[in-house]
Amino acid sequence: MTDSQQNRNPKLLGLALFLITLLSFTSTEAQQTSCCVRNPSDMSLYTDASFIAAHAAPVPFNFVPSTGTMITFKTSSANASVYYVKAPHPAKKVLLVFHEWWGLNDYIKQEAEALQKELENVDVMAVDLFDGQVATTLAEASKISSSAKPERMLAIIQGAIDQVAAGKTIGTLGWCFGGGYSLQAAFLAGVRCEACVMYYGLPDTTAANLAKLKASVLGLFANKDKWITPAKVQAFAGAAARMGKSVEVKEYDADHAFANPSNPVYNAAAKEDADQQALRFLKAHL
Numbered sequence: 164m165t166d167s168q169q170n171r172n173p174k175l176l177g178l179a180l181f182l183i184t185l186l187s188f189t190s191t192e193a194q195q196t197s198c199c200v201r202n203p204s205d206m207s208l209y210t211d212a213s214f215i216a217a218h219a220a221p222v223p224f225n226f227v228p229s230t231g232t233m234i235t236f237k238t239s240s241a242n243a244s245v246y247y248v249k250a251p252h253p254a255k256k257v258l259l260v261f262h263e264w265w266g267l268n269d270y271i272k273q274e275a276e277a278l279q280k281e282l283e284n285v286d287v288m289a290v291d292l293f294d295g296q297v298a299t300t301l302a303e304a305s306k307i308s309s310s311a312k313p314e315r316m317l318a319i320i321q322g323a324i325d326q327v328a329a330g331k332t333i334g335t336l337g338w339c340f341g342g343g344y345s346l347q348a349a350f351l352a353g354v355r356c357e358a359c360v361m362y363y364g365l366p367d368t369t370a371a372n373l374a375k376l377k378a379s380v381l382g383l384f385a386n387k388d389k390w391i392t393p394a395k396v397q398a399f400a401g402a403a404a405r406m407g408k409s410v411e412v413k414e415y416d417a418d419h420a421f422a423n424p425s426n427p428v429y430n431a432a433a434k435e436d437a438d439q440q441a442l443r444f445l446k447a448h449l
Contacts, residue, residue, distance in 0.1 A: 238322030261341030
């Protein structure tokens with residue numbers, strides 16, 4: 164072996180080790196991303212057989228609107244709508260509410276009116292992400308939520324944000340499917356959003372999205388959740404903290420959808436506390 168060969172081999176070996184390390188890191192990161200972090204734009208959760216089986220169709224009831232009304236507005240694509248509950252007096256704060264995978268049904272409209280009553284000086288806009296589609300069965304909910312186009316839903320959210328007059332501050336709140344989009348709305352609203360509440364919604368640890376987050380976040384999760392697991396919650400909270408974001412997390416000894424009275428795993432005590440935590444947080448930050 165010549166002197167030049169001896170000199171080259173260590174360099175080649177070093178390069179090979181670097182490439183192996185890089186490939187190993189990339190592979191590990193991809194595995195962690197796919198198994199531990201799910202973005203709301205990933206609709207595959209809503210066709211998961213076990214996730215579907217964990218829900219029950221909402222019990223029908225006749226809701227008579229008291230203070231809210233449906234209004235339409237323009238977006239970058241087609242028109243969209245919200246259930247708008249106006250505060251008794253002119254308000255400088257608006258809460259955007261996001262429905263579950265059932266769509267903007269009477270339960271969400273009722274929640275919107277209840278939230279406005281509790282918050283008093285806040286207008287509430289329950290956003291319809293499904294363009295009027297409302298599911299009453301598990302099959303319908305799975306089909307509608309899994310086929311909904313993320314770009315359309317983000318356009319609807321942006322359109323709703325654009326409806327909020329300049330100078331007014333924004334808060335967001337949602338459950339399950341809507342919990343994930345409550346966070347996405349906070350990303351889109353940027354500095355205009357001061358508070359984001361997500362009930363067991365899909366976290367998003369995308370650095371580019373977290374960089375847009377200016378709001379304080381309250382996450383209300385369940386430690387028995389088989390989909391939004393404690394590991395995913397901690398990954399989200401950790402990623403946000405490393406970027407200097409304000410994220411408060413509370414986990415209940417409950418299961419996914421614990422705050423939905425029509426769900427078999429409904430936990431009245433956990434819902435009551437979670438709702439009080441949400442109101443406390445919104446009143447403090449919004």
